[in-house]
Amino acid sequence: MQQKRHTLNPLLHPVGKRIILIGYSEYGKRIGETHPNARIPDVVVERIRDRHEYDHLGYLALVSEFGIALTTIRKICSYQRRAGRVERWKRIEVTHD
Numbered sequence: 001m002q003q004k005r006h007t008l009n010p011l012l013h014p015v016g017k018r019i020i021l022i023g024y025s026e027y028g029k030r031i032g033e034t035h036p037n038a039r040i041p042d043v044v045v046e047r048i049r050d051r052h053e054y055d056h057l058g059y060l061a062l063v064s065e066f067g068i069a070l071t072t073i074r075k076i077c078s079y080q081r082r083a084g085r086v087e088r089w090k091r092i093e094v095t096h097d
Contacts, residue, residue, distance in 0.1 A: 023086035031084035045082045052077045
C-alpha cells in the first residue's frame with residue numbers, strides 16, 4: 001500500500017514566499033534577532049542567561065561554551081544588552097528564489 005504524500009497547498013504557501021515576524025520596542029525600534037545588526041539569535045541569548053542564572057556558570061565558562069566575547073557575555077547576563085521587550089510584531093512577506 002502506497003503512503004499518501006503531504007503536499008503544501010499553493011494558495012496557503014506560495015512557492016518562493018515566506019512570512020517573517022519583526023519585533024519592535026515601545027519606541028518603534030527593531031529589537032532582538034530581527035534587528036539588522038544582531039549577530040546572536042534569541043534562543044542563544046536565552047540559553048546563555050539560563051546557563052548563567054540556573055546552572056551558575058561563570059562568564060569564562062560561557063565564553064568557552066558559546067564562543068562569544070567576554071564583554072558580550074557579561075552584558076547579556078547583566079541585561080545590559082538584548083534586554084528589550086517586544087511591544088508589537090510586524091509581518092513581512094519575503095520572496096526568495
